[in-house]
Each structure stands twice: as C-alpha cells, then as structure tokens.
Amino acid sequence: MIDIALLRNEPELVRENIRKKFQDHKLPLVDEALALDSRRRALQQEGDTLRAARNTLSKQIGALMKEKKTEEANAVRAQVTANADRLAAIEAETNEVSEKLKAVMMRIPNIISKDCPIGRDDSENVERKRFLEPKVPDFEIPYHLDILEKLAGIDIDSARRTSGQGFYYLTGDVARLHSAVLAYARDFMINKGFTYCIPPFMIRSDVVSGVMSFEEMDGMMYKIEGEDLYLIGTSEHSMIGRFMGQTLDEKQLPLTLTSYSPCFRKEKGAHGIEERGIYRIHQFEKQEMIVICKPEESESWYEKMWNYTVELFVSMGIPVRQLECCSGDLADLKYRSCDVEAWSPRQKKYFEVGSCSNLTDAQARRLNIRYKTEKGSVYAHTLNNTVVAPPRMLIAFLENHLLADGSVEIPEVLRPYMGGQSKIVVK
RNA sequence: GCAGAAGUACCCAAGUGGCUCAAGGGGCUCCCCUGCUAAGGGAGUAGUACCUGUGAAAGGUAGCGCGGGUUCAAAUCCCGCCUUCUGCGCCA
Numbered sequence: 001m002i003d004i005a006l007l008r009n010e011p012e013l014v015r016e017n018i019r020k021k022f023q024d025h026k027l028p029l030v031d032e033a034l035a036l037d038s039r040r041r042a043l044q045q046e047g048d049t050l051r052a053a054r055n056t057l058s059k060q061i062g063a064l065m066k067e068k069k070t071e072e073a074n075a076v077r078a079q080v081t082a083n084a085d086r087l088a089a090i091e092a093e094t095n096e097v098s099e100k101l102k103a104v105m106m107r108i109p110n111i112i113s114k115d116c117p118i119g120r121d122d123s124e125n126v127e128r129k130r131f132l133e134p135k136v137p138d139f140e141i142p143y144h145l146d147i148l149e150k151l152a153g154i155d156i157d158s159a160r161r162t163s164g165q166g167f168y169y170l171t172g173d174v175a176r177l178h179s180a181v182l183a184y185a186r187d188f189m190i191n192k193g194f195t196y197c198i199p200p201f202m203i204r205s206d207v208v209s210g211v212m213s214f215e216e217m218d219g220m221m222y223k224i225e226g227e228d229l230y231l232i233g234t235s236e237h238s239m240i241g242r243f244m245g246q247t248l249d250e251k252q253l254p255l256t257l258t259s260y261s262p263c264f265r266k267e268k269g270a271h272g273i274e275e276r277g278i279y280r281i282h283q284f285e286k287q288e289m290i291v292i293c294k295p296e297e298s299e300s301w302y303e304k305m306w307n308y309t310v311e312l313f314v315s316m317g318i319p320v321r322q323l324e325c326c327s328g329d330l331a332d333l334k335y336r337s338c339d340v341e342a343w344s345p346r347q348k349k350y351f352e353v354g355s356c357s358n359l360t361d362a363q364a365r366r367l368n369i370r371y372k373t374e375k376g377s378v379y380a381h382t383l384n385n386t387v388v389a390p391p392r393m394l395i396a397f398l399e400n401h402l403l404a405d406g407s408v409e410i411p412e413v414l415r416p417y418m419g420g421q422s423k424i425v426v427k
Numbered sequence: 428g429c430a431g432a433a434g435u436a437c438c439c440a441a442g443u444g445g446c447u448c449a450a451g452g453g454g455c456u457c458c459c460c461u462g463c464u465a466a467g468g469g470a471g472u473a474g475u476a477c478c479u480g481u482g483a484a485a486g487g488u489a490g491c492g493c494g495g496g497u498u499c500a501a502a503u504c505c506c507g508c509c510u511u512c513u514g515c516g517c518c519a
C-alpha cells in the first residue's frame with residue numbers, strides 16, 4: 001500500500017509506475033483513489049464539525065439538568081436530535097468511502113526500484129550473476145525421486161495412503177540430511193548476527209488477512225476446523241504478524257531475525273501438486289530470514305540478504321544464480337525482488353530455491369508497523385528472504401552431489417550435522 | 428476445557444452516565460533552593476492518528492484491551508471477542 005500523500009502530490013509518478021508494470025488496466029484506479037480521498041476528507045470535515053457542535057450542546061444539557069431547567073434542556077436536546085440523522089448518514093458514508101478507498105489503494109502497486117528491469121512477465125527476468133560453475137557430469141542424472149528411492153530416503157506410497165498426494169515420508173540418512181541442512185542454515189544465519197526464532201505455526205484470521213490478499217489466502221491457507229486459526233504458509237506470516245500494529249523503538253532497529261517453521265500450502269491453481277516428486281508439495285520446512293529496518297537501510301539489507309543465501313548454497317557446493325524479477329513479474333507489494341536459483345544438472349537449467357524481497361514501507365503501512373523517532377513515528381521497511389527450504393533444496397543437492405555409483409556425497413560443512421558421515425550410499 | 432477476577436499513560440492507580448476533552452502518586456525532563464554519596468520547592472509529561480490551516484501558529488475530531496450497541500452525552504450501561512491472573516481439570 002503506497003502513501004496516500006504520494007498519490008495526492010504526484011499522481012503522475014504513480015501512473016508511470018503502473019505503466020512500467022504493464023498494468024494499464026489499473027490506471028483509472030489513480031483517479032478513483034483521488035476522488036474517494038477528497039470525498040472522505042470532506043465527509044470527515046463535515047462530521048467533525050457536527051460532532052463538535054454536539055459535544056458543545058451536550059455539555060449545555062448537562063449544565064441545565066443540574067440546575068433542574070428541564071424544559072430548556074429538552075429544547076437543546078431537540079437541536080442535537082435534529083442533526084443526529086445527518087451525522088449518522090455521514091458516518092455511514094465515511095465508512096463506505098474509506099473501505100472503497102482502502103480497496104483501491106490495495107490494488108495500486110508499490111513504487112518499484114529504479115534498478116528494477118522493465119519487462120512483462122517472468123520470461124523477461126534478468127540473470128545478474130552466477131556463482132560456481134554449472135556442471136553436467138558424464139553420467140545420466142535420474143529424476144530426483146529415483147535418486148531418493150535408491151537411497152531408501154523416501155516413501156511416497158505410504159504418504160498417499162495416510163495423507164494423499166503432495167505429502168512424503170523422508171527416511172533414514174536422507175531425513176537426517178534434511179534436518180542437517182536446516183540446522184546448518186540456522187547456525188549460518190546466527191553467525192551472520194540474526195536472532196533465531198521459532199514462531200507459532202498457526203495464526204488467526206486477522207493476521208492472515210493482514211499479510212495476504214483474499215485470493216492468496218484461498219489458494220494457500222489451510223483452515224483449522226472450528227477454530228479461528230490457519231496453518232502458516234511460511235514463517236514470514238507469523239514473523240511479520242508479530243509486529244502488526246506495533247510501534248517499535250528506533251534503538252531496536254534493525255530487527256534481523258531468522259525463523260524455522262514447517263509451511264503448509266494448498267497450492268491450488270498455478271501448476272498444482274506434482275505427482276512425481278517433492279518439488280511442489282503441501283508441506284515443507286523452511287529457514288527464513290526477515291529484516292525490519294529504517295527506510296535508508298533497506299536497499300543495503302536487500303543486497304546482503306540474497307547474498308547470504310548464495311553464500312550458503314555455495315558453501316554446500318551447489319551452483320546458483322541470481323535472477324532479478326522484472327517489473328511485470330513483481331508482486332504489487334514489492335519494491336524489488338530476486339530469486340536465487342540452483343543449478344539442475346539433470347534439466348540443464350536453473351530452478352527457484354529462494355526468493356528475496358524488499359517491500360519498502362508498503363507492507364508496514366498495510367500492517368501498521370512503525371518506529372518512534374524524535375520527530376515522530378514513521379513506517380519501517382520490511383524485507384524477507386528464504387535461507388533454505390528443504391525438501392525442494394534437496395533436489396538440487398542430490399543432483400549436484402550424485403556420484404556415478406548412485407551414492408551422494410555430503411559436503412564438508414554438513415558432515416558435523418551428519419555424525420561425520422561423508423556419503424549416503426545406495427541401499 | 429470449566430469457574431471467578433481483572434485490563435485506564437513508562438509504572439502504580441482513582442474513577443457506576445454530564446463537576447474527567449481522564450484525578451493522584453512514582454519515574455522521567457526542565458527550573459529554583461541547598462551545597463557535595465542528603466533533602467526540599469515549582470513547572471512539564473495521555474502517547475498517537477486523521478482533518479482544516481499557518482510564515483510560525485492555531486483549531487477540530489477520534490482515542491480508557493479490541494469491535495459493536497444504548498443515549499443529547501459512555502472509561503462508566505448492554506452485547507460479542509481478545510488477553511492476563513487465581514483455582515479446578517487435562518497434558519507432551
């Protein structure tokens with residue numbers, strides 16, 4: 001949600017931003033918002049004036065009643081009553097106009113970074129940089145599910161029986177590897193100065209509707225029956241929700257947090273659940289990082305954050321690249337965003353394993369997350385990024401560390417988390 | 428989960444319909460007096476948001492956990508919810 005003052009003062013800038021995102025159908029929203037805003041202000045003025053009059057008259061009634069001048073009091077009371085209908089009408093219209101304005105403002109996209117490449121959709125995203133050489137071995141890399149089965153690391157058939165499609169049992173060394181990656185990622189972020197946090201895995205509906213749109217909610221969130229609770233789709237939901245409506249102290253910033261949680265997603269629409277594998281599933285685990293900082297610091301945090309993910313993958317010997325989202329592929333709340341993609345030697349291309357976003361003050365304004373300064377309170381900037389999300393990350397891991405004999409090598413950094421084990425062998 | 432009690436500022440807390448556009452105390456800030464590991468006096472301190480408006484100002488409205496309602500008027504009365512405390516119950 002952008003600042004209404006920006007829209008008032010520089011509507012052309014807002015329109016230009018909409019054009020850059022190829023959302024020309026949203027251009028009329030600017031004038032709609034301006035009209036609703038001026039109507040809302042007029043209503044507030046009239047309402048405030050009427051309320052001021054009512055407050056004054058009510059006070060007179062009180063004084064008259066004390067002097068037992070009942071008749072005079074009744075006369076004044078009649079005056080107030082005369083205005084009551086008008087005030088009620090104004091209040092009703094104010095609510096209506098405010099809600100409409102909010103709905104329109106929510107659809108107007110955040111101003112994007114001047115560094116954001118202009119493009120229509122994901123096909124125009126821009127590769128910025130590669131890390132480690134993407135290699136293709138001289139033997140064939142099987143589909144990840146086949147690798148996992150050879151290692152006795154997965155049982156999808158049982159998961160289908162107990163839970164349906166989109167679930168899995170990870171077993172043995174592979175399950176241990178999964179936990180090892182998370183533990184390593186956790187310590188990696190703690191060493192970067194982030195505070196580790198385990199958040200609630202369920203959140204109330206008011207938090208859900210604060211952190212996402214209704215469409216996203218419908219497509220992603222599982223509701224707990226008979227309770228006002230939803231399973232989180234990412235720990236970002238509970239981590240950002242933690243600060244909803246809060247005014248932080250300037251001294252607390254930047255808040256640099258890394259959180260672990262399981263994530264639950266319906267994955268309705270899009271490409272849906274994959275039948276063969278663990279690429280897109282209903283349940284996975286994720287180490288996440290979020291930063292809440294002052295506006296002037298968010299650009300540099302953005303750079304640091306995606307680089308942490310790159311550094312983590314490189315330390316595990318997985319080639320990655322940074323793919324900058326173009327204007328048309330950028331979600332409306334985002335100022336700038338990039339994906340970290342891992343190399344798949346089987347597909348001979350990169351695929352998404354993480355996503356880093358700077359939302360500037362758009363999310364903070366929507367959720368009312370501010371901090372106090374000497375001059376008053378201002379909206380903070382919020383950023384989020386995936387540290388690592390196994391099991392999807394395991395696909396890249398297995399493909400890049402697969403040996404010709406079907407076993408999988410464990411990189412040095414993970415061995416302490418695997419009891420010193422250097423390989424997972426075919427069972 | 429059941430029952431009872433409570434939620435007012437940085438903290439404690441008064442307040443059952445108009446005398447509270449929220450008393451008092453502590454703390455904090457400033458000033459005075461004193462003069463040196465005391466003590467006393469005075470002033471300020473309900474954040475904040477929105478609107479109108481200015482050179483600076485100033486004014487208005489909302490705000491007593493949150494959301495509704497009753498009323499000319501709500502911290503106060505009514506309804507729903509949230510949170511905390513105490514006791515009982517259950518449980519990793």
